[in-house]
Amino acid sequence: MCPPLATRSLPASVPRAAWPSRWTSSATATARRSKTVVVAFLPFGRAQQKGTVGLPGALFRVRRPLLAVLATMLLVAGGCVAEESPQRPPGGMDGTGDCAPPSGLAVESATVSYVNDGDTVRLSNGDRVRLVGIDTPEIGRDGAADEPYAREAQQALRALLAESENRVRVIDATEGEDRYGRRLSYLYLPDGRSIQAQLLDRGMAMAVFVAPNLELADCLLTRERAARDDDLGIWSLSAYDPGLPSANGIPEQVQGAAIVRGRVESVGESRRNIWINLEGRVAVRVDKADLERFPGWDFEALEGETLRARGWIVHHSNRYQDWFIPVDSAHALERLN
Known part of the structure; x- marks a missing residue:
């Protein structure tokens, strides 16, 4: 079994069986029916496990002369699944209206061990992660007062993480580290929801734009506008x-x-x-x-x-x-x- 490509291994990773289909890409299964081979490809793929029901995908039929080509494709895959974000237009939304993972960037499984504030967390391996593309109100340090909605933003992030027992998918941005040594990353829940987008939806964050990390700029700004129009959270403040x-x-x-x-x-x-x-x-x-x-x-x-x-x-x-x-x-x- 060859290792996933362009990934990092963290101690507490989400089992492959629990990954949503959007995270991986590989052909899944073949079945013979008389003179026709039926090949099912899951959306963005994942290897179908024995005894499970395959997810809905593009189901099509091919004639036997193409069987050799398909067999070659499966052999090249060799059972290895590249844990890499699917190829989608930068900043685009996926089919659910959520902010799709940026294309061409490595994806890894991780567990959050501590929530510093609404836009910064620490992973179980010790890495500090700054959620790129958003900014939340600051929690007061050294006796300074909290900014309005700072604690609410922190609690909103904790509540989102609790839905998956603190398990996340981490995608480092193009420029992957800030001057404080923190990783600059997009975080996703195991079900594929963007944590940045979820915080924007609740009015707990504003979108910020620092090149070259503009992969989701259009999508995040769209999510922010909806919360602003409804005067949610920080958008109720002048x-x-x-x-x-x-x-x-x-x-x-x-x-x-x-x-x-x-x-x-x-x-x-x-x-x-x-x-x-x-x-x-x-x-x-x-x-x-x-x-x-x-x-x-x-x-x-x-x-x-x-x-x-x-x-x-x-x-x-x-x-x-x-x-x-x-x-x-x-x-x-x-x-x-």
């Missing part, structure tokens, strides 16, 4: 919707990611960056190297308009601004005019 007014500056207690809105007073340019200067000495910084991720955007035309931006606040005072938000994807900007 700091999130419509966002912090830049005219008042950024409150000192704001740390990490935020949503800021304001009128564009000017648009400037330096050797490396484009600077969108909002009222209140708040700027949005776009690296020129990232301009391909802003198709159709004419930044100079933004002057006088109201812009909403999201990202991590950087406190940096100079002659032009006191705060700026670096953005590297058009997903992080919204014209409100």
